[in-house]
Amino acid sequence: MPDKQDVIFFENLRREDVALVGGKNSSLGEMVQQLGSVGIKVPIGFATTSGAFRRFIDENNLEAVIKSTLADFDSGKIDLHTAGQSIRAAIVGGDWPDEIEAAIKDAYRELSERAGQQNLSVAVRSSATAEDLPDASFAGQQETFLNVVGEDDLLTACRKCYASLFTDRAITYRNVKGFDHMQVALSVGVQQMVRSDIGGSGVMFSIDTESGFDKVVLINAAWGLGENVVQGAVTPDEFQVYKPFLDRKGVCPIIEKRLGAKEIKMIYSGQGDDKPVRNVPTSRSERSQYVLTDDEVLDLARQAATIEKHYGLAMDMEWAKDGKTGELFIVQARPETVKSRLSTGLLKSYKVGDHGPVVATGLSVGEQISTGRVCLIEDVADIDRFVDGSVLVTSTTDPDWVPVMKRASAIVTDHGGRTSHAAIVSRELGVPAIVGCGDATHVLHDQQEVTVCCAEGDEGFVYDGIAEFSVEELDLDHVPQTQTKVMLNLANPATSSRWWQLPSDGIGLARMEFVISNTIRVHPLALIHFDQIQDESVREEIETLTRGYSSKPDFFVDRLATGLSRLAAVAHPNPMILRMSDFKTNEYADLLGGRQFEPLEENPMIGWRGASRYYDPAYSDGFRLECRAVRKLREELGFDNVRLMIPFCRTPEEADRVLEVMKDEGLERGKNGLQIYVMCEVPSNVILAEEFAKRFDGFSIGSNDLTQLTLGIDRDSDKLAPIFDERHAAVVWMIQTVIKTAHECGRKVGLCGQAPSNYPEFARVLVDAGIDTVSVTPDSFLKVKAQVAAAEKQRDGKTIT
Template sequence: MNGQSTFVVDFDQLRRADVAKVGGKNSSLGEMIQQLGQQGVDVPPGFATTSDAYWNFIDENGIRESMDRLIEEWRAGKTSLPETGQAIRQLFLRGDWPNATADAILQAYRALATKAGQKDVSVAVRSSATAEDLPDASFAGQQETFLNIKGDKALLDACRRCFASLFTDRAISYRQTRGFDHMKVALSIGVQQMVRSDIGGSGVMFSIDTETGFDKVVLIDAAWGLGENVVQGAVDPDEYQVFKPLLEDSTLSPIISKKRGHKKIKMIYGSADQPTRNVPTSKAERAAYVLSDAEILTLARWATIIERHYGCAMDMEWARDGETNRLYIVQARPETVQSNRETAAFSSYSITSKGKTLTKGLSIGDAIVTGQVCLIESAHDIDQFVDGSILVTSTTDPDWVPIMKRAAAIVTDHGGRTSHAAIVSRELGLPAVVGTANATHVLHSGQEITVSCAEGDEGMIYDGTADFDVRTLNIDDIPETRTKVMLNLANPGAALRWWKLPADGVGLARMEFVISNAIRIHPMALVHFDRLKDQAARDEIETTTAGYEDKTAYFVDHLAEGLARIAATFYPKPVIVRMSDFKTNEYAGLVGGKDFEPDEENPMIGFRGASRYYSPRYREGFALECRAIRKLRSELGFGNVVVMIPFCRSIGEAEKVLEVMAENGLERGKDGLQVYVMCEIPSNVILAKQFAKHFDGFSIGSNDLTQLTLGVDRDSGELAHLFDEQDEAVEWMISTVISEAGKAGAKIGICGQAPSDHPEFAQFLVSRGIDSISVTPDSFMAVKQNVAEAEAKLPKPRDV
């Protein structure tokens, strides 16, 4: 053991096969130092005590028989769990260090201090159980961690407390539930040089999306100061998502999501009596991102290296030293929830009616639950929890697990996706909404609420009992088809939920949804902020775009990132992004929009679509849309994105729009850019041959095409009986444009609702030779089945 005793071993002498000797955490640290250091992954140095040191402590203090007896009395029901845990911990805390073990620990500590060039180097003292991080048992948070430990006495005290923490109530309960023999699980202690993240930052990272199991993203949470606040859920961290397949290209920056957390507190170094303490963050710290883009990409690349080495999805902790600005990985373990989940079948939830929104936060899981609130402020009051109710509290830690298991759902004020509440909720299969900021203030015990995690990244809390549908989708039942079946997606927050579906890409991604939900500001109000007369709008824009010197960059960044999440879901399959298709009344509803939009009697057939893009009224706003698409394709790397122009009335208009796009860096054919046009106006059908010379494909918008072919307002209740997408005139239009597109060599698909609602309409489209049908995700399986049946009825091609 490289000259060291049997009680202590340096990290750089350990491999992951040493779990029985030093536990999962410590063996993993050694593995990364030995195997991944040359690939650039930095891990702080340190050493581990062995399982021999643990058993030696027990035997030298003569406490093995007492431990056995106390556990048996508890199992027999003679004592309570708290009494048993307290009694066993006292055995450790009153024990004396065997000389050989203490000498080995202190000798290793002094060697570490010498290496660091410090007399009393500050270290983190972590527990590492010798049965932890197995595929079905994470042991996460079951034992204690002590930070900023300095000096011989403080180190030995912290190590003794680590041994004792193997018998916290939660650790005993966890082992009992999992069937582990309490007297066969040993505890190793990891002593690791502290990274000065107290004046830097730290957080947690997963090489998989924690909510959907999407395996092509890295999720990073980040906060100022030491990392315990992120793990415990005591702080609302920044959250970043990075698309892994594009990380190997150093010219790209595939960060598909950046969300700034409130980060109201940070943990810093304290005194000898209290090694760490929480202090408020400054306004500047709250307003800033913890990590730069370059640091986000470095961590994401490390995550992929670690995942590739271990051969499974990984859960990691990282830290940035505030003195050197160097990044480090301080822990890595296998991810144990999503990677073990059944992938063939999943349930799809959708709200049909709901009460008013009471609060919202980050959604954990994808289910919907209704029930009564049980509000508990402190862990001291957990005995008041009502089984089967919805737990509402400020934050959770491992002491809360016993009642979390009995809850129907969980709602917290604080925490991110990697907080304790989020991790445990996933393990238990419970929907949770974390980081609401105010749930304990706006909800009360006995109140009927609905917890919805089925609407994307945002988890919603609704008043009362909502109505919802649940559908079970089984991927194994989906047939293959020659006709491509794609998805209509709008909400970036929900897009990753559908990655398991064998869709042929995205046939319609609605840009206006991203603008209205993720940005909410009229683009011209950002271009001409100085012209904005509405003071309330000015104030809101100033707050929303804080940190951006150029307000238009806020629009470009957020639009590109929102669309990137959709583009990533089915990469490298095509994703057709329709440029903004708001009506003037909808544009006017955006922040600052009233100053830039005309009043129209009939916005449905007014100043919308292509006519806006070259108009002086909106040309500069369209330029921002083009900048976002250019960033999406060129900087983030999503070359699978196809641009689509809506409501293009004439060939002259098509030429003007393509010219404006080229002026803004989007030239059809350059760098593989394809441009499609919506077919939703009779002129698109009548002049299909000419339109095909200017566009690479058509997408039939059957709602608008029906409206304009039949002269029926699709929103009119009086004329609802006349609005029929299967009317022979509409079907003639569709058959004609499919035929003309085929002759011209242009792609043609449909993105209307009709194929989802009417199986016979899907069969009609297949019989006419349409290339693709794009539908809502909940209709995908039914449409795919209808298409397969329609294809089976087509004449078989003759053998040549």
């Protein structure tokens, strides 16, 4: 066994050994010791100690060099680049003390023997004693060297790791965080290479990196070695997995799959090449397929959940897939240092108002909005010309960019995913960023005024010009308790997770048509009868959208189920009431291929919509696809908290026909706990409430349509807008009547219309009427909750007297 003062194998390390081997290596030792027996695979390896580093510094008389050089920098005699370069050169030029050199060589030989190979290919990683701390990530501060082979190359790589403790970005970061340069030591981790050069690799977090939603695992994946994902040099595949269902048998809780461009991959260089690794372009086949199978995604997610549970906090991990064996390895694990540390008592909500045209799009990082003038910098050598407060636009970033990133109002990059360097650092700095735009450096120009908007979901938008926007702070520390359940109206899966902290009682209205129009974009009948599509441009667009699916209807079912699952995940274990599609014919016609299947109607608002479509032979095949998506959502993805709601159901006989179609598709009321509600938005729903109660588990009042049809007012009419009022006595009578009748029949009633969101005081009318649930927009939730609490207090006070 090598001298433990200089070298320690991972299995002899614990997480408490940060001072001895740094955060990265102590964490690897913790996983090898404690988690290997529960399926966490970590490549074998060893670490040099902080004592070995300090002896190297002492015996080469480097402390004086470092101190004097940093003093010259602090006094302004030399610039940062000169200071860092001088220190690094002195360290790389140092000689190994004999006993440390022997210890490293002996350990390397033993590692090679364990692996059954001579001169084992290893990854050589830096591990500082002040990294991966709860309040300082030091992400990417020090160097990593891959595919290092042979004792001499290993010793050189170890010296370069030591030197990287004084890169420009590391010096700057320690100055910002207040760390004494001479108190930080560096350990080197030497780890068997996973053959991910012919496999894949990436990064994963045990929480959602944007919203902090703690019930999902976020996984990024790209072909080849993992440095490209970390550095943001590629746009990776992205997966989200719902953690609470990982142990459920027979379910596959992958709630998001996004295919990345994966433009390049890092592989081993050939013999005789000066560098051991190089980047090459990926093939068309590699770009068009996912790096991981569903089973591998779930395997990684389970490992992430296991690691998180063991450490007791949210984790940031790197993984690698061996292309020879297919095995999945965890190669790093550290605490997540941004979202998990934010206060949960205050929630900021950003809204964009009037804005200019979209000039670039990518993945949003953070949920903020920022404006400014573009400062386009393509090479880190030119960062001195960055203007404070500008929007930094560049191809990609690495730690050398940190000095200007913290001075930017926003960051926009061509490449990268949510786990890239640009994304991680922007989160830590609290600066909004849009990564993976693809063409930002081509379509944006210096001095251009832009708005960077990350407040509209997964997709971030760069708008031309300075847009209007607002910021609202929601205090979650003083939310009153209510007997009446207050739920949310949500439609957009991409923005749903930002509201996970609201103490709602579930989702009272999830609009299926939003997912269809924004995620699927194709008329369901155009997918079923694709061979009948006559417009060639429409055919080409549908072919592009459905690429990778052998069956076009399967595209509809899969994408709809996955999109809805992100909503259901935020609500779970509380219910989500999902309204089946409620497009009008003109809106259906606007979907790709829709005009060929939709009639022209003079008044679509009261035409062929809702239930009347579902059993009609002209559309029932499309409705069956919706049913199959819901069945997949409940049974395959596991979200049995989803309840269904039938809109615009005019008669009990119509209800019977719809329920029969649903039963035929495996959605039978009462089976597997399935509840089916009816929208109460047509006067006949009130007049015949007893009959509807025999067929449905509950009513959900759509106050907009009910007002429209009770007062005989087109809700879209500008002329009649002044008298369109959900608070009108006739409408209130309708609401009171259906609640009374439903309760007499043992059925619950909610209201999911806009009235309480627009008029929070309207909640008093509903509470007095005995409503069971009120569903409102997220931004009005706290106001309505307060109104409901006050109304209940007043009601109960009256009852007592």
